[in-house]
Amino acid sequence: MPETTGVRQQQARRTRAAVLAAAAAVFVDQGVQAPVRDIAERAGVGVGTVYRHFPTRADLVTAVYRHQIDTCAALAPRLLEESASPYSALTCWVDAFVEFLVTKHGLGAALGAGDPGLENLHALMLDTLVPACASLLEACVAADEVGPDLTAYTLMRAIGNLCITGPDYDRSDARNMVATLLVGCRRAAA
Amino acid sequence: MPETTGVRQQQARRTRAAVLAAAAAVFVDQGVQAPVRDIAERAGVGVGTVYRHFPTRADLVTAVYRHQIDTCAALAPRLLEESASPYSALTCWVDAFVEFLVTKHGLGAALGAGDPGLENLHALMLDTLVPACASLLEACVAADEVGPDLTAYTLMRAIGNLCITGPDYDRSDARNMVATLLVGCRRAAA
Amino acid sequence: MPETTGVRQQQARRTRAAVLAAAAAVFVDQGVQAPVRDIAERAGVGVGTVYRHFPTRADLVTAVYRHQIDTCAALAPRLLEESASPYSALTCWVDAFVEFLVTKHGLGAALGAGDPGLENLHALMLDTLVPACASLLEACVAADEVGPDLTAYTLMRAIGNLCITGPDYDRSDARNMVATLLVGCRRAAA
Amino acid sequence: MPETTGVRQQQARRTRAAVLAAAAAVFVDQGVQAPVRDIAERAGVGVGTVYRHFPTRADLVTAVYRHQIDTCAALAPRLLEESASPYSALTCWVDAFVEFLVTKHGLGAALGAGDPGLENLHALMLDTLVPACASLLEACVAADEVGPDLTAYTLMRAIGNLCITGPDYDRSDARNMVATLLVGCRRAAA
DNA sequence: TATGAATGAGAGTTCATTCAT
DNA sequence: GATGAATGAACTCTCATTCAT
Numbered sequence: 001m002p003e004t005t006g007v008r009q010q011q012a013r014r015t016r017a018a019v020l021a022a023a024a025a026v027f028v029d030q031g032v033q034a035p036v037r038d039i040a041e042r043a044g045v046g047v048g049t050v051y052r053h054f055p056t057r058a059d060l061v062t063a064v065y066r067h068q069i070d071t072c073a074a075l076a077p078r079l080l081e082e083s084a085s086p087y088s089a090l091t092c093w094v095d096a097f098v099e100f101l102v103t104k105h106g107l108g109a110a111l112g113a114g115d116p117g118l119e120n121l122h123a124l125m126l127d128t129l130v131p132a133c134a135s136l137l138e139a140c141v142a143a144d145e146v147g148p149d150l151t152a153y154t155l156m157r158a159i160g161n162l163c164i165t166g167p168d169y170d171r172s173d174a175r176n177m178v179a180t181l182l183v184g185c186r187r188a189a190a
Numbered sequence: 191m192p193e194t195t196g197v198r199q200q201q202a203r204r205t206r207a208a209v210l211a212a213a214a215a216v217f218v219d220q221g222v223q224a225p226v227r228d229i230a231e232r233a234g235v236g237v238g239t240v241y242r243h244f245p246t247r248a249d250l251v252t253a254v255y256r257h258q259i260d261t262c263a264a265l266a267p268r269l270l271e272e273s274a275s276p277y278s279a280l281t282c283w284v285d286a287f288v289e290f291l292v293t294k295h296g297l298g299a300a301l302g303a304g305d306p307g308l309e310n311l312h313a314l315m316l317d318t319l320v321p322a323c324a325s326l327l328e329a330c331v332a333a334d335e336v337g338p339d340l341t342a343y344t345l346m347r348a349i350g351n352l353c354i355t356g357p358d359y360d361r362s363d364a365r366n367m368v369a370t371l372l373v374g375c376r377r378a379a380a
Numbered sequence: 381m382p383e384t385t386g387v388r389q390q391q392a393r394r395t396r397a398a399v400l401a402a403a404a405a406v407f408v409d410q411g412v413q414a415p416v417r418d419i420a421e422r423a424g425v426g427v428g429t430v431y432r433h434f435p436t437r438a439d440l441v442t443a444v445y446r447h448q449i450d451t452c453a454a455l456a457p458r459l460l461e462e463s464a465s466p467y468s469a470l471t472c473w474v475d476a477f478v479e480f481l482v483t484k485h486g487l488g489a490a491l492g493a494g495d496p497g498l499e500n501l502h503a504l505m506l507d508t509l510v511p512a513c514a515s516l517l518e519a520c521v522a523a524d525e526v527g528p529d530l531t532a533y534t535l536m537r538a539i540g541n542l543c544i545t546g547p548d549y550d551r552s553d554a555r556n557m558v559a560t561l562l563v564g565c566r567r568a569a570a
Numbered sequence: 571m572p573e574t575t576g577v578r579q580q581q582a583r584r585t586r587a588a589v590l591a592a593a594a595a596v597f598v599d600q601g602v603q604a605p606v607r608d609i610a611e612r613a614g615v616g617v618g619t620v621y622r623h624f625p626t627r628a629d630l631v632t633a634v635y636r637h638q639i640d641t642c643a644a645l646a647p648r649l650l651e652e653s654a655s656p657y658s659a660l661t662c663w664v665d666a667f668v669e670f671l672v673t674k675h676g677l678g679a680a681l682g683a684g685d686p687g688l689e690n691l692h693a694l695m696l697d698t699l700v701p702a703c704a705s706l707l708e709a710c711v712a713a714d715e716v717g718p719d720l721t722a723y724t725l726m727r728a729i730g731n732l733c734i735t736g737p738d739y740d741r742s743d744a745r746n747m748v749a750t751l752l753v754g755c756r757r758a759a760a
Numbered sequence: 761t762a763t764g765a766a767t768g769a770g771a772g773t774t775c776a777t778t779c780a781t
Numbered sequence: 782g783a784t785g786a787a788t789g790a791a792c793t794c795t796c797a798t799t800c801a802t
Binding site for chain 5: 386388391392395425426427428429432433
Binding site: 008011012015040045046047048049052 | 761762763764765
């Protein structure tokens with residue numbers, strides 16, 4: 001007699017949520033390479049529990065960022081409708097993507113470095129964000145605001161890389177450089 | 191009266207060169223964080239030998255890249271003289287900088303991540319490449335080809351980040367994105 | 381609601397005890413500077429387990445000797461009550477202290493040499509044994525059995541040093557020399 | 571045609587002397603366990619040279635202290651003649667022995683710990699100092715100033731141990747404790 | 761399910777010792 | 782004889798991962 005959500009399941013879900021929250025916090029502090037133990041401690045659970053819910057580090061990283069990724073992706077069609085031009089929509093969307101990235105200490109670096117074990121997250125971004133970005137990019141191309149030779153994936157990788165911040169290159173620098181990159185993408189008005 | 195370059199010194203120099211070559215190769219394969227042991231093995235020497243020649247990892251990384259860095263820096267004044275415009279000189283120089291970077295697996299990532307223990311290399315680049323880049327940038331600003339709000343350091347960091355390559359974002363992508371960034375920097379002709 | 385002493389805790393405690401026993405044994409054989417790996421092997425555990433229970437070598441050394449130190453310290457007040465004279469109490473207590481020391485191969489030497497990383501143990505002895513010794517010494521001074529110019533700490537260091545045994549200077553020699561030292565401390569009866 | 575002392579031999583002797591002097595200095599600073607390289611550097615020679623002259627560390631330690639040991643031993647008969655009583659001669663001689671020891675950072679500890687590889691020095695002291703001390707002790711026993719149950723070797727080991735100094739137990743403490751020990755050895759006047 | 765004790769591979773680093781020149 | 786570059790064993794410590802309870 002499987003209850004839809006037994007007490008056990010509820011507890012498990014709560015534990016899972018606690019781990020996710022802890023991981024998110026620790027990732028901000030120490031980056032996505034933080035020791036598993038630190039995450040477990042922050043969540044108030046044993047390391048085994050972390051592994052039960054997220055067998056690989058990538059699973060954890062992916063889960064932590066999935067919600068934000070989905071939100072970011074969902075933004076694209078809305079912006080396309082509401083904005084004055086496709087390019088303006090792209091600009092707004094990229095701003096949101098950058099906001100997502102610059103608060104993720106080390107994520108960009110890990111992705112950029114092709115960190116093995118982050119393929120899942122990579123795949124998630126491919127599946128979710130790339131299409132979102134591509135829809136905007138295609139609209140720009142259709143409107144002749146951006147040249148046709150740029151793939152959404154490459155653009156996102158470039159943006160992701162530009163968002164790798166450090167002591168002497170902060171979020172504001174990252175935002176400026178991404179904005180500059182977009183300006184460079186813009187087709188010179190005929 | 192020790193000869194200026196005895197057989198021993200020559201041998202030591204050869205060993206040093208072997209370690210450097212091995213380090214360069216290992217850095218390409220595994221990145222600048224590769225275990226010292228791997229470098230020693232590749233060079234066919236004991237770990238102690240690596241430590242003798244390069245007490246810290248930063249010493250090794252710095253030595254591996256110093257020559258190329260110097261060459262790159264020396265390029266700037268020549269380009270400024272020979273090129274049709276400052277912006278064109280900047281473009282050429284950045285191409286050379288990108289060539290340097292894209293062949294250095296993991297270097298950009300390590301620098302971008304603010305890797306402790308790479309301060310030496312960071313400092314070397316600051317001391318050597320930033321002035322070179324700055325001279326070109328200033329000329330561009332003076333010629334009103336580039337806006338005045340961009341520092342050479344920030345530009346180089348951005349370029350460095352864009353050169354972090356991976357399986358799906360290769361050197362060619364990096365080159366394109368850097369070129370696009372430079373286009374974005376270019377002041378719209380009045 | 382975790383039981384006060386679950387099976388796991390019991391097992392951990394047993395492991396801890398095994399490590400302590402192994403450490404004690406290895407210390408006797410090789411001295412307190414013995415490699416951590418040797419202790420782990422002797423205990424039949426991994427090195428990580430040793431580090432889990434005793435993060436620093438000093439923690440281990442201290443734990444190994446804490447019980448005996450406490451017992452020794454607790455002896456002082458009782459002896460003071462039961463003995464015919466303070467000096468006699470001091471003699472008995474020093475006998476106990478010597479017994480503690482002569483069975484600790486290398487401990488005296490390590491303490492004597494001011495081994496860094498043994499500050500904890502040093503502090504423990506200072507906090508625990510020195511007051512115990514001082515109480516006896518003060519009683520002796522009050523009874524005019526010992527001169528006032530000797531501190532408990534110095535006396536204990538001297539005793540500790542005299543208990544550094546070796547092939548040709550055994551426990552019995554150490555006991556004799558300590559006894560002789562105490563005789564030398566005794567004030568000549570008026 | 572072997573010259574008595576060719577240029578080569580002279581040079582070798584000078585080198586040997588330089589190593590000895592350097593070793594003595596380094597031993598004072600860092601103790602007898604100091605790295606061989608430090609000694610070689612201080613002497614301005616290569617490590618190989620140190621090994622050539624002193625194949626084992628014990629050889630070096632022994633050589634460093636041989637002269638002082640001989641001087642100390644030679645003191646005994648003179649003191650016996652000049653002093654008012656055998657016990658007084660013993661006291662003076664022990665003072666000299668203590669002076670020798672307290673300036674030898676770590677020597678006492680190394681000897682006390684039965685450091686393997688210091689057997690040579692141990693043997694040297696046995697052969698040289700023990701007889702010297704024994705002659706004084708025997709005279710004391712003959713004069714009924716000291717009991718017959720103490721061997722010179724044991725006394726010297728005890729004194730050696732008492733001279734292991736540290737941050738909180740300095741040379742002055744060592745001297746006091748040795749003096750106290752000697753008082754304890756003195757036979758109560760009949 | 762949750763736990764966290766236990767494991768052990770792996771990385772950094774030091775330094776005694778050898779040996780070709 | 783002198784040199785010092787080279788070697789590699791030995792040691793410390795960290796942390797991902799497993800598994801018995």
